Amino acid sequence: MKTANQQTLTIPRQGQRINLALHVAGVVILFILPAFLSSYIQSVMTRFLIFALFATGYNLAFGYAGLTSLGHAAYFGAGGYTVAVLKLHYGSDLFWVGAPLGILVATLVAAMFGIIALRVSGIYFLLVTFALGQLLYSVAWNVSWLNTPGMQGVSGLSLPTFGIAGFALNTTSFYYLVLLVCLICFYLLFRIVNSPFGRALVGIREGEDRMRSLGYNTWLYKYLAFVISGAFSGIAGVLFGYYNYLISPTHLGVGTSFLPMCMAIIGGVGTLLGPVIGAAVIIFVELYASIMTPERWPLILGGLFVLAIMFAREGIGVYLWRLCNKVGHHYGSTKS
């Protein structure tokens, strides 16, 4: 039985057209739909996009390089905390400062942690990344410079400003900003994944010894994948800091590190945009389940995980994609 990691992505020519059509349709929907929805739904969709970015960035290391990290919230939270500290201690919410700085900090943390974590593999890698994430969590909890007085974490964050007089973001325009950033990032990730570098990662995931005997510096490839995925997680974290009005130590800990992993697995690890579907599923199901039944919603979410694993093993995203392919193939064959 093929696991999600082992599946290959051979796209038949017909499928390529369908693939493109699907993607374009998706982007168009994301652009047009929110204009007709309430600001509340817009903010939920913003949240979805942020986590979709987080999960997709994470999947570069997880799905493509086979690095099972349980501590990526460290880089996500690092981005968020940078934004927070800038607001808390310097009163600044300038996007031109916060975003680059946040990405830089997240990348540095990933660079440091990557060196430690990549000394081991397999289950130990998971444990080490978990430990590093928890370490950052306890730092954020205890160091008072990282906390608003009177609480754990930093509150009072707000939507970013651009230093342009008279121009302020609102929920809707922030959504489009996030959408723009996400589209740019997805495009970058697409290029990375389809480059020789990306293909080498898959090769390393499938057989590291083989790649090494071919002369690849596998450690370096894995390290780069790790750091790059950390950087993208940091971008998501920066956006999250602006979106969420608050950042807390939990955003650095294992509770948040689980999310991109679950989203990637549910959506489909072997594809670039599988995690996006996973993010949509988890965020919307969790929200609506907890509104429908404030007491029993964990049963619904947990049940979803179990069902997804037992019946859509390679991920719901892949499942949907195959489905669309089948439909397209059906129409395609009758057309020609």
Add this chain to the structure above:
Amino acid sequence: MEQFIINLLNGLSYGMVLFLIASGMSVVMGAMNIINLAHGVLYMIGGYVGWTIAVKFGAPFVLGLLAGGLAAGFTGLMLERGFLRYLYKQPNEQVLLTFGFVYILTNLSLWVWGGWPRMPFTAKFLSGSFEILGRAYPKARMATIIIGLVMAIVLWWLQDKTRVGAMVRAGMDNKEMAMGLGINMERVFALVFFVASCIAGVAGVLGAQLLGVYNALGLEILLLALIVIIVGGVGSVQGALLGGILIGVIDAFGRALFPKLAMFTMYFTMIIILLVRPSGLLGRRT
């Protein structure tokens, strides 16, 4: 001097609970390469059932231990036979599945036992304290240390000195070879998982003497187990014991001497071990 002994005993008693919590999860990780995130919830179920038997129905504490162990064991068995056995080489799926069960089982426990936590409870003859070097020390903690050591010996004996243990260790190294030798690995695995889950349940009842039982335990215990496994190494009883005792003692002394840094000491130890010996103190090098 007495303070040192008291701190040491505190560390050992807490460490024994940690050992028991981690040992099941570690052995399953090492023998079956299964990541069972629901291990902490099994601990909690054991604790709740033990409470129901020992406190609500007033039965003897030992019966509570037994009931808690079996309840957790059968829950674990259901998990393994019904779901995990289809996911043997797929760690990602295991993570998501067991995490889903954490949500489900935690919420079900909330439904059954309600949100109010259960107070620490112990056997009648273990309540109260006795004197050590002029200071009072709780009997229940002493009992926990002793029981923990006994279980450590039993488990070590099972792992290293019995045929079943040998089969498990063989399967750990090379599953196909072991099967080729006629060993029914499926049954062995189911047995290992069952025993590991039972231990988690017993740990839940023993730990309840110190901690009580409450709904957030499922995730808290998981975190602790992971820390112990990181320090002690995956796959062996000895590793879990060493890791548990080390963490327990460091935590106890850390809290007594540097109360402000308490959370730090545990994570700090973890990181030091990781830098020096990334596969844990007694872990098998991968």
Add this chain to the structure above:
Amino acid sequence: MKKFIVLFLAILLPASVAFGAPEKPLKIGAILNYTGPAAMLGPLFKNGIVKALEENDNKIAGRPIELIVEDAAGDPSVCLEKARKLVERDKVKIIIGPLMGDAHLAIAPYMANKNVLITTLYCGDIQLGNYRNWLTYPTTLVGLTVPLGWYAHDSGYKTMVMITSDYAGGHGFMKGVRMGFEQKGGKVVQEVFVPVGTADFGPYHSTLKDADCVAFFVPNTAESARLITQYREFGVKMPLLGTTLAADLPEAVMKDLGDNVIGVRGQAAYIWSRDNPVNNNWVKAMEKRFGMTPGGLANNSYCITSAILAALKATGGDESFDKLWPALVRVQLDTPQGPLSFTPEGFAITDGYIVEAKVIDGKYMWDPIKVYPQVLDPRLAK
């Protein structure tokens, strides 16, 4: 194909159901804990709200009242999500809750310019007064525990050791104890900080210095129980003074603790056995309605809701913030907890009770032994 449809519907249906919502009734939102560490508290708080609403036939000035309850999940980020949902989608003007201190400070900046009345459920930080849209009941963290500090001194204790849970809430509560105690001339000789979620208090109990008394705060039932049990196990003899006792250790839990809890004294915001006609009637009514004796939690939400309803009566059912807030801070009620009024910033002024754990008629209960009337956070009394 089937599975796809099922999944699709599973996401879409609830979404469309959640979309439609009528406008006419008066909507009150509540953010309560149904999952997470404080999961058992949600239903209790809801009882208090429901009782207050039912006493008014679920109507005010002819408008039916619609209560929308959301799960806080014990997470400030989730509280913020739910607050946004209540404000932006349901368009409520009144939110009761959330419970946790950092949830307050987390959502306060967001709520600051929304013209929505929002309340605490069990104390809030003094900073909330700056926003002028928070109802802080029964008082600030410090205001709640200052009476305990006074009581310690009034009992003749000169020195004190404090065990403080190391997070913002813990610091806040114990600050009040210290303030009250030192205000009257007492001296705190040691403050031990314990991390949130401490399983093993043994190491701390073994290092306590000698003092006339030990005051403590840990944030929930399980920890309080462990602290007390282990305190006795380690043979520490100094008198124990606790905070938020009746809320953290309700009678059912006291019974489980048994003799270990006898003799513990401390602060409680509300105590059901207080002999007072308003209280006695309310307790009976609550027992009849919900089948259990009410505690401080149900009382808090009841009093808060009653105050809001009284203000709504005064405005003739107008829930717009500019009318509601001035009416609310002028409310004066005789509640089961005691006399209630508010400062202009929205801090409630209530009586503070000192209680002692006793066995009376074979039942474990908190017996009120002293009352400090109309307590105000010393920092507010300028």
